[in-house]
Amino acid sequence: MTTALSPVDPDSYRALMAAHPGGVAVVTTHDGLGSPYGFACTAWCGVSLDPPLLLVCASNGGSTLPVLAERGWFAVNLLHGAGRRAAEAFAHRDAGRFSAVPWERSPATGLPLLPEDAHTVAECRVHRLNPAGDHTVVIGEIVRTHTPRTTETQPPLLYGLRRYATWPTP
Template sequence: MTTALSPVDPDSYRALMASHPGGVAVVTTDDGLAPYGFACTSWCGVSLDPPLLLVCASNTGSTLPVLAERGWFAVNLLHGEGRRAADAFAHRDAGRFSAVPWERSPATGLPLLPEDAHTAAECRVHRLDRAGDHTVIIGEIVRAEPLPGAGRVPLLYGMRTYATWPAT
């Protein structure tokens, strides 16, 4: 016997997602004139061969259309001292890139956050799939570069707070 079930309400969904921490990343791209980006914890590895990862972007944000048009993006994996970048990119503020130091990748020209991230993965869009109010972006990693923050512990977000792993 099956019972008709309705989806959980938004508050229950947020509580579920907040209950399990994830690494914080800032996804960046540009339109040839200006950089764009957003913070996310919705990213993960997909495939080793070819090397694919995925991120999820809001359908109403300003970054997704630029990323889809350009066909390239970077995933800046924030270290424990990168909270200023997480805070700057968590909100839809046009001044996000003025709040943190950034530079263009010599290989792709994508915006990178060398002071706030320990690693950056530069990706070519492999596939875009709309999923509810977000789009799943699968990217083929063409370059994975340790940044000056390499070796620092990653920044985590869960239970509505930032944290890091204890130093080993």
């Protein structure tokens, strides 16, 4: 016998998602005039080795998703432990996000990158957009990866249990 079940309430959902830590990334792109856009997320993961695909989940109500969809390109800046300032700056809907942290343009794609706060960066071409509730799953084909020289030994930044932490060093 099956009982009719309703979806959990938003507070229960947030508690579930906060219970397990994830790596923190800042997803960046730019519009046709070169103005940078971006948001922080922990909803990202690898999808496929051949072709090399990853996914990020972008809010339908944010300013970045329409630009990302139009341009067809984005970068995933995987933050290191000292990149908390970038995580906090990009976690809020503030037009001054890019003035809060140093950034530069990729020589290959022109995408905005966060070299002082990221331990690894993936530059991606949009492969597919899949609407899913109040977010869109953005699948990107990775066309370039690199590790900023100044951050290659930094452990990743994690977010879970409603706080930031870093991977322990051996």
